[in-house]
Structure formats: C-alpha cells, structure tokens
Amino acid sequence: MPVLIISCWVPPAPCLLTPRAHALRASSRSGVAAGRWPAAAAATTGTAAPAAETMMEWWPPVPQEQVDALRSLNGWVAENMLPLLTPVESAWQPYDYLPRSAEGAEAAFTEAVAELRAAAACLPDDVLVCLVGNMVTEEALPTYQSMGNRVDGVGDATGSSALPWARWIRGWTAEENRHGDLLNRYLYLTGRVDMRQVELTTHHLLRNGMEMLAPKSPYHSLIYGAFQERATFISHANTARLATQHGDRTLAKICGVIAADERRHEAGYTKVSAKLFGVDPDGMVRALADVMRGKVTMPGQLMSDGRGGGDTLFARFSAVAHRAGVYTASDYGDLVEHFVRRWRVAELAGGLSGEGRRAQEYVCGLAPKIRRMEELAQRRAARGEPGLARFSWIFDRTVVVG
Numbered sequence: 009m010p011v012l013i014i015s016c017w018v019p020p021a022p023c024l025l026t027p028r029a030h031a032l033r034a035s036s037r038s039g040v041a042a043g044r045w046p047a048a049a050a051a052t053t054g055t056a057a058p059a060a061e062t063m064m065e066w067w068p069p070v071p072q073e074q075v076d077a078l079r080s081l082n083g084w085v086a087e088n089m090l091p092l093l094t095p096v097e098s099a100w101q102p103y104d105y106l107p108r109s110a111e112g113a114e115a116a117f118t119e120a121v122a123e124l125r126a127a128a129a130c131l132p133d134d135v136l137v138c139l140v141g142n143m144v145t146e147e148a149l150p151t152y153q154s155m156g157n158r159v160d161g162v163g164d165a166t167g168s169s170a171l172p173w174a175r176w177i178r179g180w181t182a183e184e185n186r187h188g189d190l191l192n193r194y195l196y197l198t199g200r201v202d203m204r205q206v207e208l209t210t211h212h213l214l215r216n217g218m219e220m221l222a223p224k225s226p227y228h229s230l231i232y233g234a235f236q237e238r239a240t241f242i243s244h245a246n247t248a249r250l251a252t253q254h255g256d257r258t259l260a261k262i263c264g265v266i267a268a269d270e271r272r273h274e275a276g277y278t279k280v281s282a283k284l285f286g287v288d289p290d291g292m293v294r295a296l297a298d299v300m301r302g303k304v305t306m307p308g309q310l311m312s313d314g315r316g317g318g319d320t321l322f323a324r325f326s327a328v329a330h331r332a333g334v335y336t337a338s339d340y341g342d343l344v345e346h347f348v349r350r351w352r353v354a355e356l357a358g359g360l361s362g363e364g365r366r367a368q369e370y371v372c373g374l375a376p377k378i379r380r381m382e383e384l385a386q387r388r389a390a391r392g393e394p395g396l397a398r399f400s401w402i403f404d405r406t407v408v409v410g
Contacts (some may be wrong), residue, residue, distance in 0.1 A: 011122065012050070012402065016162065023204060043072045043152035045156075050120055050132075053268055054268055059148055060405045061219065061332060064384045069160075070224050070225050070226070071291075072161040073291075074161065074225065074226055074227055074288070074291065075160045075161040075226070076158070076160030076161075077161075077287050077288055078160075078162050078173070079161050079173075079224075080197060081173075081280065081283065081284075082097065082171055082172045082173060083172070084280075084283060084319075085172040085173055085176060085280065086172040086238070088276075088279055088280075089172070089176050089279065089280060090172060090175060090176060090179070092272050092275055092276045093176070093179040093183065093272075094183065094272075094390055099183070099186075100186070100192035100232070101186060101305050102186055102189045102193055103200070103262045104257070105194075105262050105265065106124075106190070106193055106194065106197065106263055107120030107121045107124060107197065107259075107334060108110075108120070108284065113213075115367060117240035122260055124194075124197055125196065125197065125198055125199055125406075126357070127255055127256040127257065127258060127259070128198035128199075128200055128256055128258075128259065130254045130255050130256065130261070131198075131200065131251070132254070133399075133402050133405055133407050134252065134328050134331065134332045134407050134408070135247070135250050135251070136200055136201055136336075136402055137399050137401060137402060137407055138243075138323060138325075138328060138329045138332055138334045138403070139191065139195065139247060139259075139331075140201055140206055140209075140326040140399075140401045140402075141311075141322075141326075142191065142337050143188060143191035143192055143195060143206070143246070144206065144209050144210050144213060144243065144308060144311055145213070145306075145307055145311070146184070146187040146188035146191060146293065147188035147214075148210065148218070148308065149185055149188060149208045149211045149215075149219055150214060150306065151213075151218055151307070152169075152181075152184075152218075152307060153181045154182075155220060155223060155228070156177045156178065156181075158223050158224055159223070159224060159225070159226050160224050160225070160226060161173070161226045162176075162177070164177050164178065168202065171254075171330060175321065176276070177401050180273060180276075182196075183269055183273070184269070184273075184394055187266045187269065187270075190262055190266065191262065191266075194258070194259065194262055198360060200402070201401050201402055202400060202401060202402065202403050205313055205400040205401055206316050206401050208313055209312065209313045209314075209321075209401070212311065212312040212314060213308060213310060213311045213312070213377065215314065216310035216311070216338060217310065218305075218306065218308075218309065219305050219309065220232070221298060221299060221305060222295075222298070225295065226294055227284065227288075227291055227295035228298065228299055229294050229308060230277055230280055230281050230284065231281055231292070231295055231296050231299050232299055233277040234274060234277035234278045234281050235343060235347065236307065236348075237271075237273045237274035237277055238270075238271075238274045238278075238342075238343055238346070239335065239339070240267075241267050241269040241270035241271045241274055242335060242343075243315045243334050243335040243349070244263045244264075244266045244270060245263070245264070245267040245269035246264035246333060246334045246335065247263045247334055248261075248262075248264045248267060249261075250301070250332065250333070250334070251263060266347045271354040275311075278347070278350060280353060282351055285351050285352070285353075285356070288359050289356045289358075289359050289360060289364070290359055290361050290364040292351075293353060293360065293364050293371065294363060294364055294367045295367075296317050296347075296351075296353070296367065296371055296372050297366075297370050298367075300344065300370070300371055300374055303397050303405055305375040306326075307327075308322055309322045310326075313399075313400045313401070315400050317374070318374060324397040324399070324409060325399075327409040328397065328399065330410055331408065331409060335340050336382075337378065337379075337381070337382035337385065338379070338382060340378060340383065341378040341379045342375075343374045344371075344374050344375045344378060345375040348371055348372055348374075348375065353368060353371055354368070354372050354373055356368055359403070394408045394409070395408070395409050396409065397409045
C-alpha cells in the first residue's frame with residue numbers, strides 16, 4: 009500500500025498517548041506542512057489564511073522530484089511488490105476459518121458454533137477489548153484506501169488503472185478487507201461482546217476519518233505504511249499467543265493468518281522504502297524523522313463509541329493493549345530500532361544536507377530514548393494504583409489499565 013495507512017494500529021507507549029499537536033514542518037525537499045496556513049505562502053501569494061474550518065484542507069504541493077522518484081519505480085514495483093500479493097484463487101477467505109453455514113448442514117453448523125462459543129468463553133475481557141479495537145480499526149479500510157489514492161505518484165487515478173502502483177493499492181485493499189470480515193464474524197458468533205456498540209464504533213470511525221502527518225507525501229506514506237504493517241503483525245501475533253494460552257484455537261488460527269498477511273505487506277513497504285533511501289537519502293531520512301516526531305499517528309485514533317469521551321477511547325484501548333502484552337512500549341522501541349537498522353540509517357553519509365544529518369542523528373538515538381521513557385513509566389505505574397476503564401464493547405464492564 010503505497011500509502012500505507014494501515015488497517016492496523018500501532019498503540020504508542022503510555023507516555024506517548026497524547027495526540028500529536030499539528031505543527032508546521034515546512035521543507036523545500038519534503039513539502040510538509042501539517043495543518044497550518046504557511047505564513048511564507050501568504051506573504052508571497054497575497055492570499056489570506058483560510059477560515060478555521062477549512063485550514064486543514066490546504067496542503068503544499070509535494071516536490072516534483074518525489075513524485076518522479078515514485079513513478080520511476082513502477083517497473084520495480086511490478087517485479088518486487090506485486091508478487092507479494094497472493095493470487096485470489098489460492099488466498100484464504102473468512103469462510104475457511106469459521107463454522108460452515110451451508111444449506112443442509114444445520115446440525116454441523118450449530119455444533120461448530122457451540123464449540124467456538126465454549127472456547128471463547130475462556131477469553132478474559134482485556135483480550136476481548138484488544139480484539140475489538142483491532143477489528144474496528146481493520147473495518148475502517150475504506151478510509152485507508154481513499155487516503156492511499158491521495159498520495160502523489162502512487163494513487164489509482166482511474167479506479168482501475170493497470171499501473172503497478174495502482175494494482176498494489178487495490179491488491180493490498182482486497183487482502184486487508186478479509187481481516188475485518190473475519191474478526192467481525194468471529195466476534196459475532198462468540199456472543200461475548202455487544203455487537204451493536206462495536207458496529208457503532210466502526211460507523212463513527214468511518215465518519216471521523218483519520219489524520220495523517222502529510223497525506224499527499226509518498227515518502228511519509230510509505231514509511232508510515234511500513235511501521236503500521238509491522239506493528240499490526242506484532243499485535244495480531246501476540247493476540248494469537250494469548251488465544252492459545254486461554255485455549256481458543258480458532259482465534260489463534262484467525263489471528264495467525266491475519267498476522268501472516270501483515271508481514272507480507274510489511275515486506276512490500278519496507279523494500280520500497282529501502283529502495284528510496286538509495287535514490288533520495290536526504291529526503292527519506294528527513295521524512296522518517298518527521299514521522300517519528302509525529303509519534304506515528306494511529307489510523308484508529310479518532311474512534312468513538314458514541315458514549316461521550318470519544319477522544320479517550322483509543323487511549324484507553326491502547327492502555328489495555330499495553331498491559332495485556334498485545335502491543336507495548338517495548339514493541340514500539342523495537343520497531344524503531346528494526347527500521348533504523350533495516351534501512352541502514354546510521355550508514356547514510358553522502359548526499360545529506362545539514363537538516364538531513366540532524367534528522368539522522370535524531371532517528372538513530374530514538375530507540376534508547378523510548379526505552380528509557382518506558383522504564384520511567386513502569387516505575388511510576390508500580391508506585392501507583394492500577395486504574396479501571398469501562399468499555400461499552402463488553403457490556404460496560406471494566407478492565408484494569410495502567
């Protein structure tokens with residue numbers, strides 16, 4: 009997904025839960041401006057800042073060299089990314105992992121559902137909260153595809169373009185679409201969650217949309233995609249592990265097969281980002297630093313269940329995931345370290361501007377800072393009393409957080 013606004017989420021460390029305040033990050037190379045009307049643009053064009061309700065609609069153009077770099081990779085994408093997508097004929101479908109509802113097999117279906125519900129009855133509430141949060145984020149896929157098509161140089165201009173980038177977006181969307189379907193049907197069959205509240209949350213998230221640091225920048229979007237896909241792989245794999253521990257083999261298989269998809273998608277975004285680090289190291293390292301300073305804003309951050317306090321729902325969900333071990337601050341630090349090593353950021357030398365060298369230094373020193381912050385957060389948590397958070401998804405029961 010050239011855009012990579014992924015269907016999965018990357019819960020930040022507790023100390024990173026505060027949403028990133030949009031700030032102007034103007035750059036002649038990256039063309040980033042996050043949500044403010046640039047004073048320089050107003051001065052040179054004579055245009056006044058737009059009304060507050062339209063300010064976020066203005067974005068500076070992406071530098072043409074970025075667009076050209078992405079378009080030049082169409083052949084490379086065809087050879088190196090498209091093969092990562094599974095042919096439809098051999099791809100798994102949600103039906104493969106759930107009780108079969110075929111006509112004439114009502115008794116077998118009823119028995120299979122009973123077995124599924126018996127196994128799911130052993131899942132603790134914190135695992136259910138993590139599962140719902142993951143599912144809701146996966147179900148907002150229409151937002152992610154539309155965001156992908158906004159990215160300069162990689163979008164599907166016609167809706168059925170034969171260009172490799174466009175085929176990747178559609179292929180990625182088709183594979184990701186199965187994730188929400190599978191998790192949704194599983195949760196419905198378990199009877200363990202309030203499906204109306206879950207569905208309302210998905211509805212709200214699709215209406216609310218998502219925030220991106222630089223929604224039209226290909227460099228930012230590809231880096232963001234790589235992080236999101238790897239984080240999703242980690243979170244689904246950890247959920248599979250917890251499901252196995254609690255005796256739910258069906259859920260373990262479901263999360264395992266989704267995690268495998270995410271890992272393939274991560275490989276695509278990681279490879280193309282590595283390729284771009286070779287083409288434009290200065291632009292890419294500056295984009296990487298910008299994404300990191302933005303705390304990797306999550307695609308599900310604007311979720312709400314309609315019960316009020318919607319701005320805290322994602323934070324509460326993330327805190328539960330952290331405590332349950334589904335996705336932790338330590339995982340986030342490992343993620344940063346992995347990509348800095350994979351993209352050989354510390355080895356970048358030639359072609360870096362002064363700002364590029366500062367971005368390189370910042371990114372290379374980030375993982376140890378995250379780990380220190382996590383250690384401090386754990387010490388503070390150990391000194392205090394655990395908190396409780398109520399979730400409408402599980403019939404307003406409370407779950408321990410913090």
